[in-house]
Amino acid sequence: MTDIDPVTLTVIQSGLQQVCNEMDLSFCRAAFSPVISESQDRSNGIYHRESGELIAQGDFGLPIFVGTMQFSTQAVIERAGEISDGDIFVVNDPYLGGTHLMDVRFVKPFFYRGRLFAWLANTGHWPDIGGMVPGGFSAHATEIEQEGLRLPPVKLFKAGELDREILSIIMSNIRIAEQRIGDIKAQAAALVIGGKRLTHLLDRYGESTVEAAIAELKRRSSVQMSECIDQIPDGDYVGESFLDSDGVVDTPLRIRLHVKKTAGRLAFDLSESSAPCAGPMNSVLATTKSSIYLAIKHVFPEVPINAGTFEPLDIVDPVGTFLYAQYPRPVSGCAAEVSQRIAEAVFDALVDAIPELLFAAPAGTTANLAIGGEDPASGRAYVMYAISGGGYGGYDGGDGLTNGCSTIGISKSQPVEVLEQLYPVRFERYAIHEGSGGAGEFRGGMGIHFRMQLLRGSARASMVMDHGKFGPPGALGGSDGGKTRIVIHRDGQAYEPPHVSKDQGVVMQAGDVIEVFTPGGGGFGDPARRDPARVASDVRAGYYTAEQAAARFGAGARS
Known part of the structure; x- marks a missing residue:
């Protein structure tokens, strides 16, 4: 590993952040939909070329996308096959590291001097993705097909050219389709701008130095998060929260969380939560994990965001609960609603232990x-x-x-x-x-x-x-x-x-x-x-x- 001085490390850290921030701003300014341009329901980030782990995310991006975009990028990497400069994948499949269907992800391989250096990715909330009702928020859906069009990772852009056949499939399955082309071009353009800015950063500091900085930033975030966690006394903590209903069966859903703190680490177990539900308040695993990530980031906001931030967090897959949704369970409420109940359970579990921080x-x-x-x-x-x-x-x-x-x-x-x-x-x-x-x-x-x-x-x-x-x-x-x-x-x-x-x-x-x-x-x-x-x-x-x-x-x- 190349030695790197603290000043250069800080400058590169800020540079990576700035790349993401410029992508965020570009996306918002060019987007057609008010939910993106005004509400800023979007996010942009840089991800590791092999693992798909988060390297940096924009300051203006949604916290819930911190984890989920990492998981969806990994799903693209696993299925990508041969890639070229200028390719852009589109994916919104909730079961492949997603949230709900309206959150559409673009993932682009970034090449530097002919070699894959990283992946650039973003998410934008499209105001409609088809399904039973305008807007995609079907309160009574009982299967994912009723919620809208589900896209596995496919190349929407091939070597910089928009694939008109794939575009026509998308446009034929959503409402107000003629308005989506503006969002699609804005979303793709943001990744192109990110590639240009990242190229400038690599040109200035060199590939090996930037690689070393990325690894060191990840290590430091992991150490810092562990040190923050040690402010919590060792022990077992329990929190819970409730959702009104799943929209189909008028019965509350319970989230019950066990948290165990030991030696700079936190373990989370949600296995006592309610069983999978009939309606759209199931949560896919990526959203469930990301909800815990963002909750802990609320508690310790000073830790910089990258994959190292979440290394000290151990999450047991909540198999058999509504927080581990699998096909064909509907999930339209997972990102916007269930995620917040999960975070609420985290806060509830820890507030007695660290009241000054919660x-x-x-x-x-x-x-x-x-x-x-x-x-x-x-x-x-x-x-x-x-x-x-x-x-x-x-x-x-x-x-x-x-x-x-x-x-x-x-x-x-x-x-x-x-x-x-x-x-x-x-x-x-x-x-x-x-x-x-x-x-x-x-x-x-x-x-x-x-x-x-x-x-x-x-x-x-x-x-x-x-x-x-x-x-x-x-x-x-x-x-x-x-x-x-x-x-x-x-x-x-x-x-x-x-x-x-x-x-x-x-x-x-x-x-x-x-x-x-x-x-x-x-x-x-x-x-x-x-x-x-x-x-x-x-x-x-x-x-x-x-x-x-x-x-x-x-x-x-x-x-």
């Missing part, structure tokens, strides 16, 4: 909402996919953030002005979900409450959300956060989904309104210990009514 549960739902139809004003079909934020949990020393992004990503809600410009909808309200923050010495942040009216034509609405029956749990005596609620107002009648947080194909006509309340975060610590001045401030701000404050904070609210 927090009460955040909102824990992406609040996936898809509406599809045809706009009579333009005569064009559309699929609008929207996500919403929620409250973060309180922590030792502070209240939770209001309307933060989900646990699994940095994706943000699209501006309502953009949605109103592109789709036949109007937002009548977009405000905080008052009273939704869990009470505690440090309260949870508030969720949001919006009302959106369909202006023209008819449409079908589908939603896959969670925490409608169980609010985000409080910690160390704190109260649970407020729950998800969905109400559709039609012809003077209010319709609420039987499964509370999940439904599909709900027919809406012009003038109908969909109303969504997202969860607040859990409270941290005994509510009676909250500073009365802070309770009074919350009441003045409208976070709680005086009656709510008195009921939740007791004497502190009356002082």
Whole structure:
């Protein structure tokens, strides 16, 4: 191994990160879909040429993709066969290192001076991938085929040329196909830009030096993560969380997690979780593992991200549970919802051991909402996919953030002005979900409450959300956060989904309104210990009514 000085190591580390960041920015700026260009539901990374292990990922990429893109790149490597410069594979198969079908991955071999040096990969959330309902979030699917088009690793680009036959297969199986070509070209162009930037880095520092830096960065991340883990006392810990239902059978799903800490390592066992479910809330193994990775990264954010970051984490494959989905189990809710319950179980297991590093549960739902139809004003079909934020949990020393992004990503809600410009909808309200923050010495942040009216034509609405029956749990005596609620107002009648947080194909006509309340975060610590001045401030701000404050904070609210 070539010796490398600390300054050069740091510069190369920043250079690799910058390559990924430029891919992220390029993808967002060129993408057609607002879910990518505005919500930033995408990620880019560099992966090892043989193992497929993560080398670097962009600062702006979704945390849930840290692990899954590593696994999907490995699946491409195993099946690639002969490769050439300019090839780009497309894959969205959840069982091959994926998430749900809407997360489409592009994987490109990167050659330097005629030799394969690494793989570049990215993921973009396509607003539709076919299936039973517009947007792909089928709440009632009982097999993967009902969720949309499933693609194994195939070469969409061959030596830089787009394969029109494969493209036609994809376009013939999804809605608003004519709009996807813009996203496809943006996704491919981001990888091309990444290749150019990585070439510049190698030209400047030399192949052997960069290779040595990559190996050293991996080693250091592993050591640093082990040192961080040693802040947790040795022992066995148990955490659990619950999903409302699977969308088909109206029974909660339990995630039960055993964590064992020994000598700089953490072992995770989910084998006591619920059995595979009928509906789309099963999780594929890649998403299950990635959920644990991102949860630990939330606890120890200072550790740089690469494959070494997760070496001290041992995860037992949860065979026989809904967290080890195999064909043909439906999985549309795994990445956006189940993943957050897994992370919640990790937080629950460790909060008593390291309360100074943890927090009460955040909102824990992406609040996936898809509406599809045809706009009579333009005569064009559309699929609008929207996500919403929620409250973060309180922590030792502070209240939770209001309307933060989900646990699994940095994706943000699209501006309502953009949605109103592109789709036949109007937002009548977009405000905080008052009273939704869990009470505690440090309260949870508030969720949001919006009302959106369909202006023209008819449409079908589908939603896959969670925490409608169980609010985000409080910690160390704190109260649970407020729950998800969905109400559709039609012809003077209010319709609420039987499964509370999940439904599909709900027919809406012009003038109908969909109303969504997202969860607040859990409270941290005994509510009676909250500073009365802070309770009074919350009441003045409208976070709680005086009656709510008195009921939740007791004497502190009356002082």
